[in-house]
Amino acid sequence: MSAKSVETIVESGTELFIPLNKLKKSPRNARKTPHSEAAIEALAASIAAKGILQNLVVEPEFDAEGARTGFYVVTIGEGRRLAQLLRVRRKEIKKTEPIRCIVDTANDAHEISLDENVTRENMHPADQFEAFKKLADERGFGAEEIAARFGLTAQVVRQRLRLAAISLRLMQVYREGDLTLEQLMAFALTEDHARQEAVFDRLSYSRDASTIRRLLTETHVPATDRRARFVGIEAYTEAGGTVLRDLFTEDRGGYLEDVALLDLLVTARLGREADRLRVTEGWKWTEAHLDFPHAHGLRRVYPHEVELRAEDRAALEAARNQIDQLSEWHQTTDEIPDHVDVRFCELEAEIDRLEAKRHIYDPDDVARGGAFVVLGHDGDLRIERGFIRPEDEKPRSQPEQVGDAPELLEAEGGGGEAAEDGEGEESGTDEEDEDCPLSDLLVRDLTAYRTLGLRLNLSEQPETAIIAVTHALAAQIFYIGANAHVVGVQPVKIDLASHANGIEDTPAGRAWADRHASWARQMPRDVAGLWSFVAALDHDSSMALFAHCVALTVNAVKLPWERRPRALATADRLAEAVELNMSGYWRPTARSYLGRITKARILDAVRDGVSTEAAERIAAMKKRDMAEAAEQLLTATGWLPALLRTPKPDHERAGETANEQSATTYRVAAE
Numbered sequence: 001m002s003a004k005s006v007e008t009i010v011e012s013g014t015e016l017f018i019p020l021n022k023l024k025k026s027p028r029n030a031r032k033t034p035h036s037e038a039a040i041e042a043l044a045a046s047i048a049a050k051g052i053l054q055n056l057v058v059e060p061e062f063d064a065e066g067a068r069t070g071f072y073v074v075t076i077g078e079g080r081r082l083a084q085l086l087r088v089r090r091k092e093i094k095k096t097e098p099i100r101c102i103v104d105t106a107n108d109a110h111e112i113s114l115d116e117n118v119t120r121e122n123m124h125p126a127d128q129f130e131a132f133k134k135l136a137d138e139r140g141f142g143a144e145e146i147a148a149r150f151g152l153t154a155q156v157v158r159q160r161l162r163l164a165a166i167s168l169r170l171m172q173v174y175r176e177g178d179l180t181l182e183q184l185m186a187f188a189l190t191e192d193h194a195r196q197e198a199v200f201d202r203l204s205y206s207r208d209a210s211t212i213r214r215l216l217t218e219t220h221v222p223a224t225d226r227r228a229r230f231v232g233i234e235a236y237t238e239a240g241g242t243v244l245r246d247l248f249t250e251d252r253g254g255y256l257e258d259v260a261l262l263d264l265l266v267t268a269r270l271g272r273e274a275d276r277l278r279v280t281e282g283w284k285w286t287e288a289h290l291d292f293p294h295a296h297g298l299r300r301v302y303p304h305e306v307e308l309r310a311e312d313r314a315a316l317e318a319a320r321n322q323i324d325q326l327s328e329w330h331q332t333t334d335e336i337p338d339h340v341d342v343r344f345c346e347l348e349a350e351i352d353r354l355e356a357k358r359h360i361y362d363p364d365d366v367a368r369g370g371a372f373v374v375l376g377h378d379g380d381l382r383i384e385r386g387f388i389r390p391e392d393e394k395p396r397s398q399p400e401q402v403g404d405a406p407e408l409l410e411a412e413g414g415g416g417e418a419a420e421d422g423e424g425e426e427s428g429t430d431e432e433d434e435d436c437p438l439s440d441l442l443v444r445d446l447t448a449y450r451t452l453g454l455r456l457n458l459s460e461q462p463e464t465a466i467i468a469v470t471h472a473l474a475a476q477i478f479y480i481g482a483n484a485h486v487v488g489v490q491p492v493k494i495d496l497a498s499h500a501n502g503i504e505d506t507p508a509g510r511a512w513a514d515r516h517a518s519w520a521r522q523m524p525r526d527v528a529g530l531w532s533f534v535a536a537l538d539h540d541s542s543m544a545l546f547a548h549c550v551a552l553t554v555n556a557v558k559l560p561w562e563r564r565p566r567a568l569a570t571a572d573r574l575a576e577a578v579e580l581n582m583s584g585y586w587r588p589t590a591r592s593y594l595g596r597i598t599k600a601r602i603l604d605a606v607r608d609g610v611s612t613e614a615a616e617r618i619a620a621m622k623k624r625d626m627a628e629a630a631e632q633l634l635t636a637t638g639w640l641p642a643l644l645r646t647p648k649p650d651h652e653r654a655g656e657t658a659n660e661q662s663a664t665t666y667r668v669a670a671e
Helices: 003-011 037-050 078-089 109-118 125-138 143-150 154-164 168-175 181-187 193-202 209-216 226-231 233-238 259-281 310-329 338-356 363-368 428-435 440-459 462-478 507-522 527-536 539-551 565-577 599-609 612-618 623-634 650-670
Strands: 015-019 023-025 056-062 068-076 098-103 285-289 369-375 381-388
Touching (some): 023 078, 037 143, 143 154, 168 193, 193 209, 226 369, 233 259, 440 565, 462 539, 599 612
Parallel strands (some): 023 068, 056 098
């Protein structure tokens, strides 16, 4: 009998404590893919906390002549060996640490290694969740301690503990396979079992996780809401409010559960800001509103330009010089130091403060006027000054002051359009909608943005504005009831903010408001002087004012109850004339567009704006993630939905048609 056979008979089944440095990896181990670093970390943590729970299975190593080398190769338990070696490197144990092993030379090493990894079943995840909860409840372990004992992150442990808190009814449904783990994680958004079960009962065939989360939070306010940003999460929680956090997705700060408390805090802060404004600036009245009251019906006055005092001019020049100097010093720096960045912000704020002194309200207007303090759509405070109530107007015996100048985003009553005209008529726009239907609210939103773009471009092109007015006059004089004019020369204005929420806070909305305020500041205080003011303007200034006033009347908003296909067709011609490119005024974001359409439309937009490959990369995402990914992909492309695209001029369309016909003729001739 050989020496190897003798050793097999003697040592098989024997339990030995073998020094760690005498153990080697077996070349006959069935596992060829190395253990992951995370798995070894977890094993090392488990062994450090509880020791090795399962013996290693080894066999002695022999050299080429059949003599024992004094080492053992690990048939089963290579991961535990590697975990102990990791602990050696960390100085937790010595390299001679005794390891309890079972010697097995009777079985085939390769087969038992395979058996160890194949013939076993992992515990059901629900059992794992409950086991972690038991450690927390009965032994008082926190998430960090449990994580340390099992080689996990504290976040993973918190997730499993949250899953263990699911309603027993839903947990049983999960055990039976009628809920997926993803759906269970969505229900774990709240620990309210009654709420979980109520949402479960409301689900029909659509049980996707996003629907579950939406239903669970439909009465809550996301932390990204303007009210939450305005008040601040810290102030809200200090007042006793609670925040619902989603441990399984990026929840952007969670969901505020006490909406009544949040609204109370918002109202209180707006009220304090309104009081402060009245005291510091001297207005007769200030009103706090959550949204700007566009139907206020009040006349508005604007500040007039004045010269800065000498000390203010000197301070402004000094601040500008400091910014120039800092910019020069750090122009080659890849990253500006924090203290320098803070200084830049301070100087910019100082410049803004001093520049604001160039425009002041008449003291008499301040004494009888007021301001609205409202919450902007970005969560910042918004102050609109200079409104005069009817009872505070000057008596008629005094010269009437100009307050009737057109104003952006101010309610001026309805339009005089005949809504019934054109009913039953078909138009290219209506046919396009049937092929590519969008929600009425989204159509209003997008066409409001288009109207804003038309106003901005038209206000910069006086000659086109004259054409537009001429067209409007001719359409009403020569065509009874045609209702084909897009420019209302009455003038008739519409409030775009009532059609597109937040439009006044966009860069385009602010640009228009600034442009209008600039003209309003130049108007004479007494209307009697308005004729002389306009007559004294040079040609360019006169035409610019004319274009601005005409642009204010543009209305290309499409409403579901209106039928005015000729007017909307004229809006297309106007867009061509002013070379409107809406990519300068609007871009597709998750909030403005992508989050408000179907997943199929999102993918179509990416295919159209980027590529088919890009659309395929995001096709498997959930809708919110898909919308955000699409926003990133489309940001720099200038892509626009059909409602915002400017049609090509007739001569370009005719040229393309001619080219297509020529190509067809050539192909036919070639055939």
